[in-house]
Structure formats: C-alpha cells, structure tokens
Amino acid sequence: MREMLATVLSQVFSGMVQKSTLRGLLSSLKFSNDATCDIKKCDLYLLEEGPPTSTVLTREEALKYYRNMQVIRRMELKADQLYKQKFIRGFCHLCDGQEACNVGLEAGINPTDHIITSYRAHGLCYTRGLSVKSILAELTGRKGGCAKGKGGSMHMYAKNFYGGNGIVGAQVPLGAGQVFEAYNMSALWKLPCVFICENNRYGMGTAIERSTASTDYHKKGFVIPGLRVNGMDILSVREATKFAADHCRSGKGPILMELQTYRYHGHSMSDPGVSYRTREEVQNVRSKSDPIMLLRERMISNNLSSVEELKEIDADVKKEVEEAAQFATTDPEPPLEDLANYLYHQNPPFEVRGAHKWLKFKSVS
Incomplete structure (x- = not known):
C-alpha cells in the first residue's frame, strides 16, 4: 500500500494525476474491499437446499447497488410529481419501495437473459439499461422516450426486456402460456423459466389475506419448486436469483420465486393508498425495512462506505433525475x-x- 501511495503521489506532483483523482484514491484506502454479510434463510418448496445464508458484498458492488436503488427511488418520486403537474397522463404505476427487487434481480442474472414483466416496471427498465431521461420522457409522451413517446408507463422496451403489460399476469403467457398453464407446460417441457411473484401484500386495494386462502405464493406452481425471499434485502434477492438461474441453466426446469416486498405509493396514481391500509403501516415499513436504508446501514457498519460518501451519491443522483425531468418536459412530442x-x-x-x-x-x- 505504501508503494502504491508513493507512486500516486509522485504522479500527482508530476501532473500526471489530478488532485480530485487522488482524493478518490485516498478515500478508497480507508474502506474495506468487501464484507461477509448474513442474509435471511429462504422458505423452500420442493427443494432440498436453497440459496446461501451468507454472501460477500464488495465495496464496488455496494456503491453500484446503492446508486441504482437511489436512482429508481428518486425517478419514481419525480414521476409522481410530474403526474400531479399533468405532464404525465393516463396510467402510471410506481415501484418505490420495491427497489431491492429490481436491482437484486439484475445482479443475479446475465445481460443476455430475457425479462418479461407486468406493469410497475420503471425500475426494471432502468436496471435493464434504459436511461432515466428516456424513461421519464416516455412517461411524458416525448420523442426522446424509450418507446418514442408512444408506449407510456406500461409499455417500455429495451434489449432483452419486454416490459410493462397492462393486464395483471399478461406477461406470463407472453413468456410461456396462461399462468397455471404456463406452470404446467414449463414443468412438462423443463423450460428454463424463473417465474417471479413480486408480492407487495396488496392486489390493487385488497390485502392478500382477504383475497386468497393460501398466501404461500411460492408454492402455487404445484409441481414447480419454489422460494420465498426477503424482497426488501437486495442481497437476499441477488443470491436467490443466482440460485434460481443456476437451477434453470442446469436443466432442472422452471422455478418460482416469491419476493416479499412493499409498495409505498398506491396501486396507481388514482389510488391514495391509505383507504385500505393505515399510514402507520406504511411508515413502519419505511422505518424498519426500507431497502435503501438497509443497504446503507450494512455498508456503513461494514466499513464499505461512509455517510459523507453516500450523501455525495445522493446529490449526484438528484442532479441526474432533475436534468432528466427537464428534458422530459421540454422535448417535443412525436x-x-x-x-x-x-x-x-x-x-x-x-x-x-x-x-x-x-x-x-x-x-x-
């Protein structure tokens, strides 16, 4: 380390390295390169073993995950604001609160894998490679949108990403057949499908306990193995996704993952989200299980980052989203x-x- 620091300092004095670069290098020297983190054990169905209960999180990964989740959170809050200002019209389903699902899923698969989603997919649009600018511009119906302003909130697309179908469950038949028929066919043909249920505890305005006699969604593939995962912890989602993807790639057929998560906004923009649940319930989730908060605390407690560094990321993300919003409200319509x-x-x-x-x-x- 001394030799590396001496080399960098000599390069600074000779004008080869900028002082800002030096500050970044010096800052990184005081942090750990990685940390071993415990994660909650998944509930298993028709599986003898599941994902690991501990994993290694590198500083580089942590900073990337944190930034991506903050981008999704701020992007959705900005979409909420643009909708109320009438820049966004029609349907709009926000996913703030579910950021660990979006970022964790992408962290556990390959860019060449295909994702087919329902609506509430803005976060997945971002993790699949679309820019904040192109997502917000699509929401406002502008030429610079990812679907050239003609798709809106529920119809966004990227490479290997077929996003935002408006009918509940409609993405499943696009992938393989109707929901339970898809389960059956995928099991018969051993298709390499990972079926994912983002269980945010409410179907529109109805709590799951009021709408189904069994809330064990990870068991509803019947003959398909299942996992129930803590969807508020990005590392739990990442490791479960890796496990599920390996299961499929090894020729064992399909697998079903239930991600237990929570949405902070209502079902859509016409739903205030407080008529069927209390404000105290939402606040309790925010204060105890928020995915960004959990990652932040894990990073700081394991010396992977500092409060000051994360504040800098927050400021940078805010600037990026504000600039994207400016583009989304000034770019011409098609x-x-x-x-x-x-x-x-x-x-x-x-x-x-x-x-x-x-x-x-x-x-x-």
Missing part, C-alpha cells in the same frame, strides 16, 4: 406522421390506414 412507425421490427415500409379510410400513414421500422 409528430402525427410518426403515428404508424415502429410497429414491427425490421420491416420494409408499408401503408397503415388512419382514423378514416382516406387517411393513410407509411409505417417504417
């Missing part, structure tokens, strides 16, 4: 002549009839 474009991928131009038979558009991909 022109009418673009209405029929991009209906199909890599198709030659063809005519599409408009609102009446005399109005025609030329569709391009």
